[in-house]
Amino acid sequence: MKKALKIIGITLLILVAVLLAIPFMFQSQIKDMVKRFINENVNANVEFSDVNLSLLSSFPQAHVSVDDLVITNFEPFKDETFATAKSITFEMSVKELFKKVDEGPIVINTINLNEALLTLKTNKFGDVNYDIVKEKEGQNENTSTEEASFTIDVKDYAINNSAFTYLDEESNITFYITELNHSGNGTFSGDISQLDTKSEAKVSLSLEDTEYLSNNIIKLDALIDLDLENSKYSFKENKGYINQLPLEFQGYIKMLDDGQEMDISFENPGSDFKDFLAVIPKEYSKNIENVATTGNFKVKGNIKGVNNDTTIPHLDINISSNNASFKYPDLPKRVENIAINASVKNDDGNIDNTYLNIKTLNFKIDQDVFKSSATIKNITKNMLVNADIDGVLNLANITKAYPVSIDKELSGILKAKLNTAFDMQAIETNAYKRIKNNGSVSITDFIFSSEDIVNPIHISKADVTFHPGIVSLDSFDARTGKSDLNATGNINNLLGFLLSDGKLKGNFNVKSNTFAISDFMVADTEVAAKNKTTSEEESLKIPAFLDCTIQVDAKTVLYDNLTLKNVKGVLRIKDEQADLDNMTSNIFDGDIAISGLVNTKNKTPLFNMNLGIKNFDISQSFTGLELLESLAPISKILQGKLNTTINLSGDLDEEFSPKLSSISGNALAELLTTEISSASAPLLSKLDNALNFIDFSKLDLKDLKTKLDFKDGKVNVEPFDIKYKDIKITVDGSHGFDKSMAYNAVLEVPAKYLGSEINRLIGKINDPAVENITIPVTAIIGGTFMTPSVKTDLKTGITNLTKQLIEIEKQKLLNQGSEQLGNIIGDVLGGTKPKTDSTKTQENNPIKDVLGGIMGGNNNNTNNTPKDSTKTTPTKPTIEEGVKDVLGGIFGGKKKKETVKDTVK
Structure with a gap:
């Protein structure tokens, strides 16, 4: 007994091991078999990640699965996806796996298709993407039924969470089925069979640009008689739902060589007006179970005829309701006196002659009566609409009578x-x-x-x-x-x-x-x-x-x-x-004229403007407009009027203001009757300190004109002239929108403004030409408007002025007569001196000092006459000492503004 049990146990172990090993042994053969079957029957590119065989999980049946199936078309739909599926599983007898080609067809008991997507397409030339089955060589109409027939005994099949798409570019039809779940079972072994099915999906349908169904829920429980010999499928004991509207239907569909013949009639089994609300998608009609309704509603239709490439079945679908009403329990208003009389017709099978006739669509809310009627023809092409509307509608009552989300x-x-x-x-x-x-x-x-x-x-x-x-x-x-x-x-x-x-x-x-x-x-x-x-x-x-x-x-x-x-x-x-x-x-107390554009089509808005400004109040405009302040920051301290033309373009920011870093353009500005308010102007304070002979708050800016151009956040100013009394000032340079400055101001300064020492020197020369002498002084302005820096070459200018004065005096002396020149030279060399009051100290003569320097002498006594040791001769200043005196007067220390003004006077 123990031996028998041992033998049985060993046998079972061997059997289990064989069941586990066979799939691995035949794995490559199964893949080859599937690929061979596909290549022999399908005219398309087919890919899949794996084919699996299991004998143990469904023994004595074999379980075969194909994973990640992708089918793409050849021309004229090259590389377009025809079908995909996450998995396809089959269950069949183990012996079916080992049938030879000449042993008859393979019998499959169960099929499951999971997460499939099928796209059927007809392009504008009439080509279809679903004609991918290869015709067998030698197969013709004379092939006997016995040779071509095969048996499939289907116990169970299912399509889970899948989708179907039909696109007809030629007729401009789009049809979508999503969230499709379909299951059925039946026997296909005889000529007359039955198929019991259950289906649920969401359906959308558009003809031309008109959407007739939009994610409408469709349910169907159908018992279908299959006449496989005549390709006829009859519906019996069928009940379906469009949204929540129940429909019963009967009739048949027969497959023809060039289309389908059909004769189907349907109607809603009841006549309650609540069935009308059930047609409306649930997200719009909400929960209709507790809605109070009166009146009737009926849908009844017939679809009869041939559907092929040239014709459609005749249509006769009617919708009617009389003296109906409804009221949602949570809403205060009732919709009443509802009358509906509408139909969808096609009398000749020409799809273009399908039309919708709404003879009556009336209702009343409170005392407001609304009436309408319409006909819509030529639905699939250039739709024709004729409508009449007559009524009053309080829009607030819409949400009080119907649960629409607004x-x-x-x-x-x-x-x-x-x-x-x-x-x-x-x-x-x-x-x-x-x-x-x-x-x-x-x-x-x-x-x-x-x-x-x-x-x-x-x-x-x-x-x-x-x-x-x-x-x-x-x-x-x-x-x-x-x-x-x-x-x-x-x-x-x-x-x-x-x-x-x-x-x-x-x-x-x-x-x-x-x-x-x-x-x-x-x-x-x-x-x-x-x-x-x-x-x-x-x-x-x-x-x-x-x-x-x-x-x-x-x-x-x-x-x-x-x-x-x-x-x-x-x-x-x-x-x-x-x-x-x-x-x-x-x-800004003036006028402005604007021409140009603002473009917001791109991600970054753009603008291009021409501005004509007349008599603007300067302080208001330059304070109120960031753009003007950036173009001329110094104008904030000006009081007066402004005329200008500005051409500019650039980007706009999120608040529709110009991005200063992006703008470019040019401007021509003219200042009118302007005064300067320098109380909060750091730049003027710096200039006052550097050039103390000018009061910059009293500059003459009247009728000032200047040109600007700007780009990349930088403003370039063309040279312009201003005046302070008889001092001409030429300004040019640039500044940034970040308030940084790089300007040059060249001042033609008359010598008389350079201090008392210079004035005394000029007085000694006593020459009218000296009165017109000016020196150019350059002020280099940097930093920012709030923290400016000013550098000048004033010291160098005064040195040059001194040389110029010496040259003038030298030329003056050289042009005098020889006698006067001899006397002066004799006097310089220690000859006869003019008599002087011995009680007075000899007066310094800067011209003699200058000439002494020119002649190379140092005031020594050239005739070797001994000096009178009892007399003291004042030391004569050299030229260098004279220059030092001049420079000392200008740079020797800070001068109060009053001293500068006295000097100028």
């Missing part, structure tokens, strides 16, 4: 009596002659909020009259933020703006008492949706939907920290760009 609460009274007829191509191409509107619409006390504007707009009153091809804005009174608006004008494509992605086009006359620019700018990215001000990382945007010309007349315009008065001009807005044409205003 970011901002609606308010306002809408009155409309309008007929409109148009085709969609006319809307898209602005073919106004084909857009026929007649009637009027008015709205009062309406508040409009959108991500395209910063602040909600409160429209107190707006009246619009519709005419063929144009809409007249008869009145528009509104306010937003700090701004008020009164507008009239014409709108060219109101329907294009409301019904498509069109822009709001028109011409408007706008008047305003206060107009704040920031109230009409939108913050980039998500901040606008929350109606907040922009952050540092975001820039303001000109709304992209605007394409209009505005004639502006505003009493006050607020921009940043500026207040502009009496603003008039033309503003053109298009493609996120604003063009200003001859915009005029009063500001």
